[in-house]
Amino acid sequence: MNWYIKVLKNSYDFSGRARRKEYWMFTLTNTLFNFLVTGVLVSTNASFVVNIVAIIYYVLMFIPILSVSIRRLHDIGKNGWWLLISVLPFIWFLPLFLLPVAQVFGINMQYQLVGLVGIFVSLLTIICFIVMITFFCIDSQNGGNQYGANPKGE
Numbered sequence: 001m002n003w004y005i006k007v008l009k010n011s012y013d014f015s016g017r018a019r020r021k022e023y024w025m026f027t028l029t030n031t032l033f034n035f036l037v038t039g040v041l042v043s044t045n046a047s048f049v050v051n052i053v054a055i056i057y058y059v060l061m062f063i064p065i066l067s068v069s070i071r072r073l074h075d076i077g078k079n080g081w082w083l084l085i086s087v088l089p090f091i092w093f094l095p096l097f098l099l100p101v102a103q104v105f106g107i108n109m110q111y112q113l114v115g116l117v118g119i120f121v122s123l124l125t126i127i128c129f130i131v132m133i134t135f136f137c138i139d140s141q142n143g144g145n146q147y148g149a150n151p152k153g154e
Contacts, residue, residue, distance in 0.1 A: 004029040004033075018151065020140070037057065038054060070083060075140045077145050085131060089121055
């Protein structure tokens, strides 16, 4: 729980470094807290309340998750912009959303093309997921780097 509170206290600190332990303990605690709150609300059959509480929680946790992820990337010597690789698959989904709009205007798109885009996006998502998980699992760079001293004290 101390790691969770530490990340919340450093929510707006996008500089510096975060150890693996800090990142993963925050992620674990955040996930368990999310399941707990959602489980309690679902068991009371309050679906509208569940949605509202979940939305509020996700909005409030966006900045802390972003900051600890960027600091984790700094710890391995990567720029925080690497986090944008997680957004890349969503950009490729745009053609799938534009299909109904194109048909309204009389533009006939081939469904085979949309299927190929879907396969490409799925593979791209898997690759991006593997890259980010690998980055988050890599050990800290020894000594200091351009983002600060090693938080392990090595």
